[in-house]
Amino acid sequence: LCCLLSLLFFFSIQVIQVFCLFITTDFKPCIEFFYAKTIPQGISGDGYQALCQYYESQYHFATLYDRNRRIPLFSAYILRPGEGSRHKKSVFVVIQLVSDKVNTGMKYQRDPDVNPDVKNSQAVNEDYRNSGYSRGHLAPSGHQQTEEDKKATFTLTNIVPQMEKFNNGPWKILEESMAKRLEVCTSKMYVITGVMPYVNDEPTINNRVTVPEYFWTAYCCPTFTAGLKDDIVKKNTEDGHDVMEMSLEDLEKILQKRLKMPKMSLFKNECKEEKSFFGFG
Numbered sequence: 001l002c003c004l005l006s007l008l009f010f011f012s013i014q015v016i017q018v019f020c021l022f023i024t025t026d027f028k029p030c031i032e033f034f035y036a037k038t039i040p041q042g043i044s045g046d047g048y049q050a051l052c053q054y055y056e057s058q059y060h061f062a063t064l065y066d067r068n069r070r071i072p073l074f075s076a077y078i079l080r081p082g083e084g085s086r087h088k089k090s091v092f093v094v095i096q097l098v099s100d101k102v103n104t105g106m107k108y109q110r111d112p113d114v115n116p117d118v119k120n121s122q123a124v125n126e127d128y129r130n131s132g133y134s135r136g137h138l139a140p141s142g143h144q145q146t147e148e149d150k151k152a153t154f155t156l157t158n159i160v161p162q163m164e165k166f167n168n169g170p171w172k173i174l175e176e177s178m179a180k181r182l183e184v185c186t187s188k189m190y191v192i193t194g195v196m197p198y199v200n201d202e203p204t205i206n207n208r209v210t211v212p213e214y215f216w217t218a219y220c221c222p223t224f225t226a227g228l229k230d231d232i233v234k235k236n237t238e239d240g241h242d243v244m245e246m247s248l249e250d251l252e253k254i255l256q257k258r259l260k261m262p263k264m265s266l267f268k269n270e271c272k273e274e275k276s277f278f279g280f281g
Contacts, residue, residue, distance in 0.1 A: 007221060014034035030062040034075045034177075035190040036221045038268040040074075042261045048073065053139075053152055060152035061139045069202075069210035070123045071160045074194030075138035081179045082145035102125060123156050123209045128194065131205040136215075138161030138193045140175050160195050161211045171215065172195055179220065185221035192266055193217035211248045 007017035031037045047068035053060050061077035118124070128135055139158055141150040164253070182189050195212035203211045246254075248270055256264035 002142070025176065027052065027062050030053075030059040032059075032260075033062045033078055033190070035271060036268040040261040041190065041258065041265040042256065043073070044261070046175075053158070055152040055153065056148045058148070060144070060149050061158075063157055064159050065122070067121050069197065070121075070127075070194065070208060071210055071212065072138055072157055074077070074192050075158055076192045076214070077139045077143065079143050079178065079182050079189040079191050080145040081143055081182070082149070099114040107207050123159070125156075127206040127209045128161070131161065132204055133165040133211065134167045135159045135173070137165050138195070139191075143179065143191070144176055154189055161209060162215070172264075174217070174243075178217070181219070181221075181224070185224045187221060189219050189221045189224075190267075191217065191219045202207075206274035216251065216255070218248065218266060220267050222271075 027034070027039050027050050031039070034040075043064065047066055049065040049067055051063040051065050053063060054129060061075055063075045064073045064075045065071075065215045066232050105227070135156075138160060139153050141153045144153060194216055196214040196216065197210060198213045205211060226250055248266065252264040255266075257263070
């Protein structure tokens with residue numbers, strides 16, 4: 001698994017580029033993207049796949065992918081926005097989630113000739129066409145440092161169906177506000193951004209890809225001392241983009257209940273050393 005060290009709730013989506021990916025059974029190769037090198041505790045179940053997102057000979061972030069819903073459950077990264085424009089090309093890649101052992105890489109999708117095994121294990125470009133939803137990043141390109149870091153976020157395993165108004169409105173504002181918080185963090189800021197499914201009757205696009213009800217995001221900065229509220233929650237619906245701030249503890253309780261897990265811990269020692277901020281929507 002892979003995890004991030006601070007919390008923030010939101011619903012959102014974005015785009016991708018081409019890079020090599022290692023398929024792993026755990027997050028050991030990319031454990032550096034988790035606070036105190038500790039992944040979130042309590043998340044388990046059939047269909048979850050740990051992905052260390054690898055491009056241009058280095059790891060860029062970590063993702064826990066839900067193969068049953070064909071969306072990522074969360075992505076974890078270190079917030080370090082750099083100069084350079086956002087990747088413009090609407091070129092999406094397909095990660096070969098067809099083997100737990102073989103080192104397979106991302107490939108450009110050639111429509112309509114998609115490997116049936118790949119299509120069975122993840123979302124593909126045509127799932128989003130005329131769906132009414134945008135492609136939303138969990139690890140956004142704007143929070144990455146180098147051009148390679150930014151390109152690495154443009155993979156369908158980092159994308160979730162998101163309402164366009166939400167993606168380009170409240171969610172975009174949230175991502176920008178998180179980058180500003182980094183200005184008062186003198187250490188690394190670890191981030192985990194994920195989604196929550198509906199309790200019942202989960203909607204899908206193209207009868208394949210699950211649409212989540214909520215997006216959430218959280219961060220952990222050990223040196224952060226500014227007096228800010230703890231958490232935020234955002235909702236991914238056409239008629240509502242409400243935002244809530246809450247504590248890490250409250251967020252974990254919500255995730256535990258919604259994901260039906262016996263326990264939940266996103267950051268080691270609840271990131272006690274630092275002031276944490278969480279969002280949910």
